Amino acid sequence: MPELPEVETIRRGLSKYIVRKKIREIQVLCEKSFIGDLTEVEGREILEIQRRGKALLIRLGGGKVLMVHLRMTGQMIYQGKERFAGGHPNENFLEELPNKQTRVIFSLTEGKLFFNDQRKFGFIKVLGEDEVEEEAFIRKLAKEPWEMTEEEFFEVLQRKKVAIKAALLDQSVVAGLGNIYTDEALYLSGIHPKTLTDSLNQAQAGILLKNARGVMEKSIELGGSTIRNYLNADGTRGNYLDKFAKVYGREGEKCEKCGGKIKKIRVAGRGTYFCEECQR
DNA sequence: CTAGGATCCTGTCAGC
DNA sequence: TGCTGACAGGATCCTA
Numbered sequence: 001m002p003e004l005p006e007v008e009t010i011r012r013g014l015s016k017y018i019v020r021k022k023i024r025e026i027q028v029l030c031e032k033s034f035i036g037d038l039t040e041v042e043g044r045e046i047l048e049i050q051r052r053g054k055a056l057l058i059r060l061g062g063g064k065v066l067m068v069h070l071r072m073t074g075q076m077i078y079q080g081k082e083r084f085a086g087g088h089p090n091e092n093f094l095e096e097l098p099n100k101q102t103r104v105i106f107s108l109t110e111g112k113l114f115f116n117d118q119r120k121f122g123f124i125k126v127l128g129e130d131e132v133e134e135e136a137f138i139r140k141l142a143k144e145p146w147e148m149t150e151e152e153f154f155e156v157l158q159r160k161k162v163a164i165k166a167a168l169l170d171q172s173v174v175a176g177l178g179n180i181y182t183d184e185a186l187y188l189s190g191i192h193p194k195t196l197t198d199s200l201n202q203a204q205a206g207i208l209l210k211n212a213r214g215v216m217e218k219s220i221e222l223g224g225s226t227i228r229n230y231l232n233a234d235g236t237r238g239n240y241l242d243k244f245a246k247v248y249g250r251e252g253e254k255c256e257k258c259g260g261k262i263k264k265i266r267v268a269g270r271g272t273y274f275c276e277e278c279q280r
Numbered sequence: 281c282t283a284g285g286a287t288c289c290t291g292t293c294a295g296c
Numbered sequence: 297t298g299c300t301g302a303c304a305g306g307a308t309c310c311t312a
Binding site for chain 1: 288
């Protein structure tokens with residue numbers, strides 16, 4: 001799924017196009033993708049888009065909120081005079097919509113907003129303003145890397161005894177990291193993904209937190225995985241990961257730092273890339 | 281507390 | 297060409 005940088009990119013991009021427009025009508029093409037009562041949000045104005053970890057909170061008039069979680073393959077695509085697409089990068093960014101993977105369509109006062117989701121793990125949920133903090137996912141969410149001090153991060157890790165990769169993926173430890181940025185941050189920090197959290201010292205924890213911030217900041221600057229960098233200038237397909245990923249998806253390639261081979265293993269149930277030489 | 285697996289679902293790719 | 301299994305940028309739930 002889209003991780004924090006992609007969700008933030010969607011938040012910023014979509015804000016330009018849909019804030020101050022009204023939701024005229026909602027079509028739910030897949031029941032499980034939309035949780036709640038349509039009629040509570042139809043006719044409402046879109047006031048603001050916020051983000052909490054990997055979740056979007058679309059604030060509406062009347063004290064209603066649409067919580068969006070893209071999970072693995074969710075996408076938000078606005079089509080008005082212009083198109084803005086973000087989330088899981090695939091050809092849906094360019095295709096005529098709706099298509100087979102369209103789950104929900106929001107008709108706005110101008111343009112349409114499509115929620116596409118190949119695997120149907122994502123969802124949009126109607127909440128009241130006062131229900132947001134009680135919502136299960138939001139309630140468990142830790143601070144984002146920028147809101148947390150190095151000491152705080154170190155203390156959380158000290159209290160646990162799990163593989164550091166599993167800890168970074170745990171949204172109650174730190175919010176926003178997913179499978180890619182976790183591998184990248186560990187690589188930059190020279191830490192093996194299976195290292196137990198309580199065996200890291202304070203300096204290592206500090207470096208890791210800084211690298212987690214750094215790698216996501218850089219990705220946000222590049223616009224995450226949006227339509228802008230999904231296409232190369234000549235119209236051919238491109239992978240935005242090529243721009244900065246040092247280990248993710250690079251099994252068998254040479255490590256930039258030491259020339260060692262990049263390996264792929266399984267940690268916390270996820271495919272995990274790392275350099276056997278520099279990450280001990 | 282932990283690890284590990286299954287689960288939700290669709291699609292693609294490698295290997296036979 | 298067709299089949300099969302593995303795997304996928306997430307999170308939760310279950311069992312041992």
